[in-house]
Amino acid sequence: MAVNVEVPLSGGEVTEGVVRVGETVRRPYGAHSPAVHGLLRYLEGVGFEGAPRVLGVDERGREVLSWVPGETPQRPLPGFAVTEEALRGVALLLRRYHEAVVSYEAPQGAPWDMAASRLDGEPELIGHCDVTPENVVFRGGVPVGLIDFDLARPTTRMYDVVTTLRHWAPIADPGDRDWRLCQVDVGRRVRLFCDAYGLDRDGRREVLPAARVRFERSYEAMRARAENEGGAWARIWRSGAGTRIRRAQDWLESNWDELDARLV
Structure with missing residues (x-):
């Protein structure tokens, strides 16, 4: 997958405009984002592998998280x-x-x-x-x-x-x-x-x-x-x-x- 190709991600009902770019996920930066980022950084620090990592903010002001490889079930459920x-x-x-x-x-x-x-x-x-x-x-x-x-x-x-x-x-x-x-x-x-x-x-x-x-x-x-x-x-x-x-x-x-x- 090319690094600069944005692939829209489906599944979430509330947050719109979530895309995958290479091995990252870009999401709209919201009022709650600083609190969530603090939580995710803590989870990374204690070695919890089951959550995305915070990678920063991109040039469009979107939060950048690591892509968690795998499959998220969509409806109808597999x-x-x-x-x-x-x-x-x-x-x-x-x-x-x-x-x-x-x-x-x-x-x-x-x-x-x-x-x-x-x-x-x-x-x-x-x-x-x-x-x-x-x-x-x-x-x-x-x-x-x-x-x-x-x-x-x-x-x-x-x-x-x-x-x-x-x-x-x-x-x-x-x-x-x-x-x-x-x-x-x-x-x-x-x-x-x-x-x-x-x-x-x-x-x-x-x-x-x-x-x-x-x-x-x-x-x-x-x-x-x-x-x-x-x-x-x-x-x-x-x-x-x-x-x-x-x-x-x-x-x-x-x-x-x-x-x-x-x-x-």
Whole structure:
């Protein structure tokens, strides 16, 4: 690939204008970029291999990150991304990230994107907060890296866990799931994820209540962003994001007892 050829990258719903140039990725520089760059430099310093490296800013004012080689699943999801092995791998990757970042002391006043939803309680670490299939890099069918840290912010481990389960279990109405996941045993997949991540019994009891809170706050946060920021957020909202969240809430409540029995 020629160094000066820009190849548009798809997958992200919010950040537009992301391109690959050689072995780098160029992204619009935003208000939150200094905070994200500090996080990525910390991860590089502690030897966490599963994240891009910050390489600077180009002549057009775009942030320059290293290209993380591999494949990011796009929808409809490929078969390798929906296996139980992939699910366990995502849980292990998230746990490795949390263990790597838990000692990071972000600068006071770091400009994180704090308009998104959150759980109650004191932040424990800087979460990725957007571990969707499009943001996980696979090599040889194994999850090896996380990309797109735009929504990273101070939060709890549990927020990252339930957000990831929302997409990977998935905790969603069957009609809104990828076709390969329409008929899966979600309770089993939630349990497998929690086993792989290493949640203890007390942690498992928090999963469903945290998911309930996360759904409600996600609905309100996305609606507010659509109204106040417009752009991609408004487009996502118009596409039915709020309705999908409400259906997922209803599905969670209808299947609560079965999911709880699997977890604890």
